[in-house]
Amino acid sequence: MTYILQTNHVTKSIGKKELVRDVNIHIKKGEIYGFLGPNGAGKTTVMKMITNLWKPTEGEIEIFGEKLTPTSYGVLKRMGSIIEFPTFYETMSGYDNLVLHCEYMGYHNPGSIENALELLHLTEAGSKPVKSYSLGMKQRLGIARTILTKPELLVLDEPTNGLDPAGMKQIRDLLKMLCAEYHITVMISTHILSEIESIADTIGVIDHGKLVKEVPMKEVAEMNTSYIYLEVNDNKRASYVLADKLELDNFKIMDGHRIRIYDSRVTTQEITRVMHDNGVEVISIGKQMETLEDYFLKLTADGK
Numbered sequence: 001m002t003y004i005l006q007t008n009h010v011t012k013s014i015g016k017k018e019l020v021r022d023v024n025i026h027i028k029k030g031e032i033y034g035f036l037g038p039n040g041a042g043k044t045t046v047m048k049m050i051t052n053l054w055k056p057t058e059g060e061i062e063i064f065g066e067k068l069t070p071t072s073y074g075v076l077k078r079m080g081s082i083i084e085f086p087t088f089y090e091t092m093s094g095y096d097n098l099v100l101h102c103e104y105m106g107y108h109n110p111g112s113i114e115n116a117l118e119l120l121h122l123t124e125a126g127s128k129p130v131k132s133y134s135l136g137m138k139q140r141l142g143i144a145r146t147i148l149t150k151p152e153l154l155v156l157d158e159p160t161n162g163l164d165p166a167g168m169k170q171i172r173d174l175l176k177m178l179c180a181e182y183h184i185t186v187m188i189s190t191h192i193l194s195e196i197e198s199i200a201d202t203i204g205v206i207d208h209g210k211l212v213k214e215v216p217m218k219e220v221a222e223m224n225t226s227y228i229y230l231e232v233n234d235n236k237r238a239s240y241v242l243a244d245k246l247e248l249d250n251f252k253i254m255d256g257h258r259i260r261i262y263d264s265r266v267t268t269q270e271i272t273r274v275m276h277d278n279g280v281e282v283i284s285i286g287k288q289m290e291t292l293e294d295y296f297l298k299l300t301a302d303g304k
C-alpha cells in the first residue's frame with residue numbers, strides 16, 4: 001500500500017522534553033483522516049513537522065512519495081495548511097489577503113478568490129477589513145486561503161475552533177465535497193469526536209505523544225456494541241451473581257457501583273430478578289450502545 005502521507009518513527013524533542021515519540025501515521029489518497037487526541041496530546045507538534053515548520057528529532061516523513069527535507073518546496077506547494085490559528089493582515093480586507101497569498105504562491109487563476117470566498121460564505125464580508133471579523137469568520141477565511149491554490153493535501157489543525165455548530169457543519173460539508181469532487185486528501189485534527197465522526201474515513205488517536213491506534217471508521221462503527229448497564233448497591237456481590245448464578249463472563253466493573261454486561265443472551269428482567277433473589281439491590285438497569293466516545297476514552301486510558 002502506498003500512502004500520500006506517511007510518518008516513519010517520528011519523534012520530536014525540545015530540550016529534554018519529548019513532545020511526541022515514534023509516531024507512525026499512514027494516510028491514503030483521497031481520504032479524510034481524523035487526528036484525534038485530548039489537549040496537549042501532540043497533534044500540533046506532528047502537524048508542524050508534516051508542514052515543515054519543525055524538523056523531527058528522529059524519523060522521517062514522506063509526502064507524495066518524497067522524503068520531506070527543509071527544501072521540499074515542491075511538496076509544500078501541493079499542500080494547504082492551517083496550523084494553530086490562521087493569521088492575516090488585519091487592516092486589509094479578506095479579499096486582499098487572499099490576493100496577497102496568491103501572489104506569494106505564484107498562483108494566478110481568475111475567479112479562484114471569488115470561488116473560495118463563496119464556498120466559505122464570505123462573499124459579502126470579503127471586502128471588509130479582517131480586524132472586523134469574528135473568530136469563526138477568520139477560521140473560514142483561513143480555510144478559504146488553504147483551498148485557494150487547489151492543493152492535493154490539506155493539513156488542518158483544529159480548523160473548527162471558535163465556530164458555532166452551524167459553522168462546524170459547513171466546514172464538514174465543505175471537506176466532504178472537496179474529497180468527493182476534487183479528490184483532495186484531508187488530515188484534520190480535533191479533540192472533539194463528534195466533529196469528525198461523520199466525515200472521517202480513518203482515525204488516528206494520539207495520547208501523551210504516542211499514536212495509540214489507527215483505525216478505519218468502518219471498523220469502529222462495527223465495534224459499536226450494545227451492552228446492559230447495571231447500577232447496584234454492592235458491586236462485589238453483583239459480580240459474583242453474574243459469574244456464578246447467571247454464568248456470564250463478559251462483563252466489566254466500572255467506577256462506583258456500575259457494571260457493563262456485554263452479553264446479548266441475557267435480558268434486563270432476568271438480571272433484575274436474579275440480583276433480587278440473591279440480595280443485591282438494583283438501582284438502575286438498561287440497554288445502551290457503546291459509542292465512538294467510549295471507544296476513544298478506552299484507547300486513551302489504556303495508552304497511558
Ligand SMILES: Nc1ncnc2c1ncn2[C@@H]1O[C@H](COP(=O)(O)OP(=O)(O)OP(=O)(O)O)[C@@H](O)[C@H]1O
Pocket residue numbers: 014017019037038039040041042043044045046191
Ligand atoms: N515549543 C514548545 N516547547 C516545549 N514544549 C512544547 C512546545 N510546544 C508544545 N509543547 C508541549 O508539547 C506537548 C504537545 O503539545 P501540542 O501543542 O502538540 O498538543 P496538541 O495535541 O496540539 O494540543 P492542543 O489541542 O491543546 O493544541 C504539550 O505538552 C505542550 O505543552
